[in-house]
Amino acid sequence: MSRGRLIALLACLAHAPIAHAQELAVEISQSVGGTSEEMVGAGTQVRLLGDVGSHFRFGVEGAWGQRTEGESDVLGAAYPYGGHADLMEAYAEYTAPARRGIRSIRGGRYRTPFGFSAASDHAYIGFLRPPLIRYGDYFALSSGYLEHGVDVVVGAPRFWGEVSVGRPADVGEAIRRPGTDTVLRAQGAIGALIVGASFLDTTPYLPSTFARGRARFGGVDARWMQSGVMVRGEWIGGRPFDGTSTTGGYVDLIVHRPSMGPVTALARAERLDYKTSPPYALYTHRYTVAGRVRVWQGFAVSTGVSHQGGQLTQSRRTAVDLGLSYTLRKDY
Numbered sequence: 001m002s003r004g005r006l007i008a009l010l011a012c013l014a015h016a017p018i019a020h021a022q023e024l025a026v027e028i029s030q031s032v033g034g035t036s037e038e039m040v041g042a043g044t045q046v047r048l049l050g051d052v053g054s055h056f057r058f059g060v061e062g063a064w065g066q067r068t069e070g071e072s073d074v075l076g077a078a079y080p081y082g083g084h085a086d087l088m089e090a091y092a093e094y095t096a097p098a099r100r101g102i103r104s105i106r107g108g109r110y111r112t113p114f115g116f117s118a119a120s121d122h123a124y125i126g127f128l129r130p131p132l133i134r135y136g137d138y139f140a141l142s143s144g145y146l147e148h149g150v151d152v153v154v155g156a157p158r159f160w161g162e163v164s165v166g167r168p169a170d171v172g173e174a175i176r177r178p179g180t181d182t183v184l185r186a187q188g189a190i191g192a193l194i195v196g197a198s199f200l201d202t203t204p205y206l207p208s209t210f211a212r213g214r215a216r217f218g219g220v221d222a223r224w225m226q227s228g229v230m231v232r233g234e235w236i237g238g239r240p241f242d243g244t245s246t247t248g249g250y251v252d253l254i255v256h257r258p259s260m261g262p263v264t265a266l267a268r269a270e271r272l273d274y275k276t277s278p279p280y281a282l283y284t285h286r287y288t289v290a291g292r293v294r295v296w297q298g299f300a301v302s303t304g305v306s307h308q309g310g311q312l313t314q315s316r317r318t319a320v321d322l323g324l325s326y327t328l329r330k331d332y
Helices: 003-015
Strands: 021-035 039-052 056-067 082-095 102-111 146-156 159-168 181-190 193-202 215-226 229-239 245-255 263-275 282-296 299-310 318-331
Touching: 146 181
Parallel strands: none
Antiparallel strands: 021 039, 021 318, 039 056, 056 082, 082 102, 102 146, 146 159, 159 181, 181 193, 193 215, 215 229, 229 245, 245 263, 263 282, 282 299, 299 318
């Protein structure tokens, strides 16, 4: 599907009548960016979020992105930049009354619910690169992993479990082979601390000629937020296919105090170890300092400096990134 056709389709849906609709939000984001790795890119995202009655909601998201040739994870925090339009999410969700054990049932196309998986967890904070463990070429997870399936959440507001069963519906560079996926997740909250654990059993994204068996990963994640300061992180371990293993994670510090005005300060420390037979093993770590400035209404500027040690996965050991974005939202 071309970029123009996808955007036109989503625009038509935005104006379609919805029986008993309580709210419809339409959001369009345009972004451009570049890096000292001599790469530039641009992208567009269109999102529709709506409520139907008191217990049903839906979400539709499309994205287009294009960047110059080269190997880099810049601008890949949550969306692909392959030069064509992609349907990211298209789901319907039922939220049960609070007194029942089942909290929600979601069906359709949605992001793989492993760890910090929502687009808002990575796309709008200010980091212009995904964590090493969430870039498909690094033998771990991918920010482009999507499911065609059903997702069920059970439990109480402060502790719940989640089961997703589906088939790969990925976009971007890491496209998993056909098969079935299972994701298990549990999450609990104690005061300002939220802790989660996830498990993924899926198919590898590499060719079956050498990537045999299943891909299985477990992970833990946590976030703590108070008085405008957030500390969060993920750690995963598992295998992308038989005979290999990948471990790694990251810790983020995000600060947005009232005294900082429109500025958000960011820092990230991360590492990734991919163990296999030489010379294909990969051991690397990276440190990033960044900032995001909300210039005017929906217009924001993000910039960051990252330094990578060990084996390089970006083309230069130190890189400077700059991104501009504008988001327009309309509620009906």
